[in-house]
Amino acid sequence: MQKIIIVGNGISGITAARYIRKKSDAEILVISNESEYFFSRTALMYVYMGHMKWEHIEPYERNFWSKNRINLKKGLVTSFDFSEKLVFIGNEKISYDKLILACGSKYKELGAPGEKTEGIFGMYSKEDFDQIWNWTKGAKWRAPRITKATVIGGGLIGIELVEMLHSEGIHVDFIIRDGSFWSSVLPSLESEIVTRHILSKGINLITNEGISEIHSTEGKVSGLTLNSGIVLNTEMLGVTIGVEPNISFLQNSGLKLDKGILVNHRLETNQKDVFAVGDCVQLEAPDQGRKAIEPVWYTGRMMGEVAAISALGLDGEYHPGVWFNSAKFFDIEYQVYGSVPVKEKDELKNIVFRRNDDVLRLVFENDKLIGVQGLGVRVKHEIAEKYILNGANEVELNSKWKELLFDPEFYALPALATN
Amino acid sequence: MNAISNDGVWFRSISSRGISAWGIGVILTGFYVALYWFPTFLEPLIRLFDPLSFLLRMKPADQWFLYGTFYTLAVTIFGIKFLKKYKGNKYHFYRTLVLIFCQLVLAYLVPIWLSRINQPEFYFSYFWPLKREYLFPSDLSHLYNSGNFGVFATFWSVVMILIATPILTYHFGKRWYCSWVCGCGALAETAGDSFRQLSDTSVKAWKWERWIIYSVLLLIVGLTILLWVNSYYKGEVLGSVSRAYAKGYGFFIGSLFSGVVGTGFYPIMGSRVWCRFGCPMAAILGIQQRFFSKFRITTNGGQCISCGNCSTYCEMGIDVRAYAQRGENIVRASCVGCGVCSSVCPRGVLKLESGKEPRIKF
Numbered sequence: 205m206q207k208i209i210i211v212g213n214g215i216s217g218i219t220a221a222r223y224i225r226k227k228s229d230a231e232i233l234v235i236s237n238e239s240e241y242f243f244s245r246t247a248l249m250y251v252y253m254g255h256m257k258w259e260h261i262e263p264y265e266r267n268f269w270s271k272n273r274i275n276l277k278k279g280l281v282t283s284f285d286f287s288e289k290l291v292f293i294g295n296e297k298i299s300y301d302k303l304i305l306a307c308g309s310k311y312k313e314l315g316a317p318g319e320k321t322e323g324i325f326g327m328y329s330k331e332d333f334d335q336i337w338n339w340t341k342g343a344k345w346r347a348p349r350i351t352k353a354t355v356i357g358g359g360l361i362g363i364e365l366v367e368m369l370h371s372e373g374i375h376v377d378f379i380i381r382d383g384s385f386w387s388s389v390l391p392s393l394e395s396e397i398v399t400r401h402i403l404s405k406g407i408n409l410i411t412n413e414g415i416s417e418i419h420s421t422e423g424k425v426s427g428l429t430l431n432s433g434i435v436l437n438t439e440m441l442g443v444t445i446g447v448e449p450n451i452s453f454l455q456n457s458g459l460k461l462d463k464g465i466l467v468n469h470r471l472e473t474n475q476k477d478v479f480a481v482g483d484c485v486q487l488e489a490p491d492q493g494r495k496a497i498e499p500v501w502y503t504g505r506m507m508g509e510v511a512a513i514s515a516l517g518l519d520g521e522y523h524p525g526v527w528f529n530s531a532k533f534f535d536i537e538y539q540v541y542g543s544v545p546v547k548e549k550d551e552l553k554n555i556v557f558r559r560n561d562d563v564l565r566l567v568f569e570n571d572k573l574i575g576v577q578g579l580g581v582r583v584k585h586e587i588a589e590k591y592i593l594n595g596a597n598e599v600e601l602n603s604k605w606k607e608l609l610f611d612p613e614f615y616a617l618p619a620l621a622t623n
Numbered sequence: 624m625n626a627i628s629n630d631g632v633w634f635r636s637i638s639s640r641g642i643s644a645w646g647i648g649v650i651l652t653g654f655y656v657a658l659y660w661f662p663t664f665l666e667p668l669i670r671l672f673d674p675l676s677f678l679l680r681m682k683p684a685d686q687w688f689l690y691g692t693f694y695t696l697a698v699t700i701f702g703i704k705f706l707k708k709y710k711g712n713k714y715h716f717y718r719t720l721v722l723i724f725c726q727l728v729l730a731y732l733v734p735i736w737l738s739r740i741n742q743p744e745f746y747f748s749y750f751w752p753l754k755r756e757y758l759f760p761s762d763l764s765h766l767y768n769s770g771n772f773g774v775f776a777t778f779w780s781v782v783m784i785l786i787a788t789p790i791l792t793y794h795f796g797k798r799w800y801c802s803w804v805c806g807c808g809a810l811a812e813t814a815g816d817s818f819r820q821l822s823d824t825s826v827k828a829w830k831w832e833r834w835i836i837y838s839v840l841l842l843i844v845g846l847t848i849l850l851w852v853n854s855y856y857k858g859e860v861l862g863s864v865s866r867a868y869a870k871g872y873g874f875f876i877g878s879l880f881s882g883v884v885g886t887g888f889y890p891i892m893g894s895r896v897w898c899r900f901g902c903p904m905a906a907i908l909g910i911q912q913r914f915f916s917k918f919r920i921t922t923n924g925g926q927c928i929s930c931g932n933c934s935t936y937c938e939m940g941i942d943v944r945a946y947a948q949r950g951e952n953i954v955r956a957s958c959v960g961c962g963v964c965s966s967v968c969p970r971g972v973l974k975l976e977s978g979k980e981p982r983i984k985f
């Protein structure tokens with residue numbers, strides 16, 4: 205019986221394990237250093253805010269793993285011997301027939317002077333989460349140990365960290381590089397709506413800024429100097445300026461790396477019988493309209509399925525189809541399918557539907573649908589994908605756009621906005 | 624779209640089985656025990672309600688008037704609280720208004736008014752087998768023989784049970800009853816809302832659920848049949864057996880299960896213990912929903928991030944995430960269609976809908 209080792213028990217590694225089990229009898233061992241059991245990284249914020257307990261964010265019951273003969277091992281893989289097919293956990297060595305690397309991301313550091321003082325956190329791992337918890341939470345809920353925190357980096361994790369701290373009753377300064385929230389991705393209408401929403405929550409949003417220096421008192425962060433020279437007091441700094449593939453332990457291993465582990469459409473690396481999936485991956489030749497590195501939950505899940513197939517020698521390639529993603533900015537839900545460019549271009553036409561601050565946007569390129577985005581409007585995945593793949597034109601969607609909606613019953617339709 | 628907030632649910636004692644939750648559980652349980660078996664303990668409380676009772680019914684209060692009044696107040700007050708929490712969500716808005724109306728008018732004011740005008744005290748929002756008497760031979764014939772209104776009520780009962788219920792469930796799923804009309808559902812949705820996250824989501828609990836609820840269903844169907852057979856033979860064959868059976872069912876299922884455990888244990892076991900594990904009405908509607916209904920919860924393609932909010936806040940203990948993360952629709956006998964999974968999902972993945980077709984075509 206062949207033995208398959210998977211390094212990393214995040215969504216991509218676990219999906220690979222589940223699909224291998226679905227399709228074969230292979231011996232499966234998942235090694236991970238972060239937690240005993242697979243948990244939903246995307247749900248960390250809800251544990252912090254008290255919506256759920258840790259057990260709720262473990263998507264499978266704990267007896268699921270033994271029932272499905274998926275062996276779990278907690279440990280940090282330190283090195284490999286690809287020619288002898290060995291994995292090392294310190295001195296312990298384990299042999300494999302097939303190896304799947306699913307070692308995820310790590311957060312990017314700021315690189316500002318003073319970054320090594322206490323009270324500065326990224327927000328990626330369970331360890332980061334525990335540290336933030338211990339640094340901020342008091343004995344009782346909403347009696348925090350600190351009163352003021354700063355978060356730098358206005359992406360999807362940044363806004364989540366802001367919401368977390370805010371829910372605990374901590375005053376948050378939120379520093380972003382752009383003039384309004386996530387304006388590198390959101391069209392200005394949506395970006396402004398979200399920006400207003402963030403301000404309405406009492407968050408001090410500081411735009412067009414960065415940090416030039418970090419100050420500390422007795423080894424703890426105490427203040428920041430911003431690029432413009434403004435000085436802020438703070439008791440915590442959250443650094444959420446992005447993530448990057450977690451590959452530093454793979455340097456000099458013989459794996460071909462660039463920003464991530466390089467793989468082809470079979471998710472094969474340059475080493476025989478070694479595959480890679482999820483956040484740690486960089487595709488050598490991504491499909492049209494897709495990026496080489498896409499650190500999101502969904503791609504991890506899709507890659508996991510393909511890696512299982514690939515490792516078992518079955519037919520199949522990684523072609524993720526139309527891009528999609530979703531997020532939530534405090535109370536505002538966001539969903540996107542295909543491409544919604546921020547820059548106006550002649551060949552682009554945007555059609556916008558509104559329901560107060562809810563926005564449904566359809567983007568056409570040369571009269572073919574290329575993107576659908578909902579802000580506060582739920583959009584049906586299959587339908588959006590279908591019309592984008594078919595390149596549906598404006599006339600067709602004039603009569604059919606309602607099919608795109610996935611709002612709950614009794615909700616009013618958004619109305620065509622004249623502008 | 625407005626969002627709801629569950630901040631701090633698992634940090635507050637009351638909603639996370641803390642000391643105050645246990646305290647309330649003990650008080651509620653004690654209240655039910657007194658209500659059913661030791662009403663004299665409630666005497667001082669009952670007397671407080673005499674003025675209201677005289678106003679509405681022209682007679683002094685008794686324990687059931689006290690209970691009905693408490694119940695209706697709870698549904699109304701916590702219903703308003705619910706409306707505030709889920710503000711902006713149209714589904715919850717209409718649903719909760721209808722629930723409050725059904726409890727306040729159909730299950731409280733109308734029966735009181737009926738008995739005041741010397742008609743049988745009839746509940747238009749309750750049906751067999753939840754209200755088991757409504758298909759018992761003695762009660763039906765009593766109702767039927769009590770004048771024009773009685774005839775009408777008898778027809779209402781029989782038509783609702785045999786004709787309207789299957790049709791409504793075919794189109795809308797069991798939610799039309801369990802989370803739009805039913806009084807037990809009304810209390811669970813309103814006063815019980817703070818406890819919905821306590822329902823056990825494990826596969827084991829699901830197994831128990833199926834065993835227990837279908838046993839209760841068998842018991843009540845058996846009892847009803849027995850009573851009819853017995854009445855056909857004028858009580859000669861099985862008179863004492865069926866009396867004991869009916870009494871036993873009333874004690875164990877009617878009082879102990881639906882009352883003491885069903886409501887008393889809200890703060891410990893969640894708000895739908897009775898509806899999930901016990902209610903024979905829910906069992907029948909559930910079977911129909913599972914096999915012959917257009918209702919389902921649809922999953923929005925691949926958008927699920929497996930966060931677990933839906934499963935956690937499902938009052939019926941359905942592991943919604945298990946379906947959603949595989950992109951599958953949720954078709955479960957127990958789903959009462961409250962719609963909360965859809966509103967707590969941070970990625971807009973879930974939608975309650977009546978599809979175009981039933982699962983099994985005729």
Ligand SMILES: Cc1cc2nc3c(=O)[nH]c(=O)nc-3n(C[C@H](O)[C@H](O)[C@H](O)COP(=O)(O)OP(=O)(O)OC[C@H]3O[C@@H](n4cnc5c(N)ncnc54)[C@H](O)[C@@H]3O)c2cc1C
Nearest residue numbers: 212214215216236237238280281307308482483499500501
């Ligand atoms: C707060 C937060 C919110 C997010 N929200 C969303 C969202 O809403 N939607 C979305 O699409 N994406 C979201 N993401 C991104 C998403 O979580 C990631 O894309 C996804 O978890 C990546 O999965 P993965 O399996 O590739 O890697 P990971 O989940 O990072 O898992 C890798 C695992 O491997 C372990 N590991 C690494 N190296 C070793 C080693 N040498 N030995 C042993 N074990 C090792 C790590 O400890 C880790 O447990 C979010 C991320 C964060 C941090």
Ligand code: SF4
Nearest residue numbers: 927928930931933968
């Ligand atoms: S709440 Fe939504 S995103 Fe979270 S697990 Fe349920 S369906 Fe998935």
